[in-house]
Amino acid sequence: MGDLYGLLGVEVLATEAQIKTAFRKTSLKYHPDKLKREPTEDDKAHWLLVQKAYDTLSDDGKRKKYDSSLPFDERIPKKDIDPRDFYEEYSKCFTLNTKFAVNKPIPDLGDENTPIEEVHKFYKYWDSFKSWREFSQYCEYDTEEAQDRYEKRYMEKENKKVTKEYEVAERKRIFKLVNNAYNSDPRIQKELAEEEAAL
Numbered sequence: 001m002g003d004l005y006g007l008l009g010v011e012v013l014a015t016e017a018q019i020k021t022a023f024r025k026t027s028l029k030y031h032p033d034k035l036k037r038e039p040t041e042d043d044k045a046h047w048l049l050v051q052k053a054y055d056t057l058s059d060d061g062k063r064k065k066y067d068s069s070l071p072f073d074e075r076i077p078k079k080d081i082d083p084r085d086f087y088e089e090y091s092k093c094f095t096l097n098t099k100f101a102v103n104k105p106i107p108d109l110g111d112e113n114t115p116i117e118e119v120h121k122f123y124k125y126w127d128s129f130k131s132w133r134e135f136s137q138y139c140e141y142d143t144e145e146a147q148d149r150y151e152k153r154y155m156e157k158e159n160k161k162v163t164k165e166y167e168v169a170e171r172k173r174i175f176k177l178v179n180n181a182y183n184s185d186p187r188i189q190k191e192l193a194e195e196e197a198a199l
Contacts, residue, residue, distance in 0.1 A: 004053035004066060012067070013099065016058065023054040067099070069137040076177045083186045087111050090181045094126070097174065102130035112186065119187050126178045135166035 146152035
């Protein structure tokens with residue numbers, strides 16, 4: 001389908017309002033009626049792509065489906081990371097994953113000066129992280145092609161089996177990310193060391 005965000009000239013995390021504004025600007029530039037010349041077949045084809053991009057990105061359900069199908073860097077920093085690299089590496093990784101967050105606002109990882117209460121709030125948020133990421137791109141059946149409701153029900157059931165596997169793997173990945181970060185966090189390690197010293 002190409003890069004729909006690129007067609008409208010917006011970032012992946014663009015708001016609804018930004019997408020609407022970008023579509024208006026793009027319309028003035030690419031709509032066949034707005035061209036100061038006779039539109040070519042390429043012009044018409046490009047305009048159809050721009051329309052398709054807007055139709056997809058302005059519809060919440062279609063946008064989530066599209067966003068979920070985009071390439072995504074699922075790598076997680078290693079557990080025994082150098083404390084000097086901790087904030088940069090993990091902050092980058094958590095920020096990437098906020099793309100799929102249901103609950104907002106999203107707390108920030110912070111730095112070595114962040115109060116420990118805020119650090120605990122951060123991990124509490126990620127411990128119960130809710131993701132809207134879906135995996136329908138891996139589904140075997142297109143339910144629109146079902147001949148009747150029985151076939152549709154069968155297709156839905158089979159598709160659900162497939163997406164369930166990916167959802168479980170996604171939960172495990174987020175759990176590993178949070179766990180690795182918590183165990184590597186210099187602020188948590190400092191707190192644990194202080195608690196131990198006080199015994």
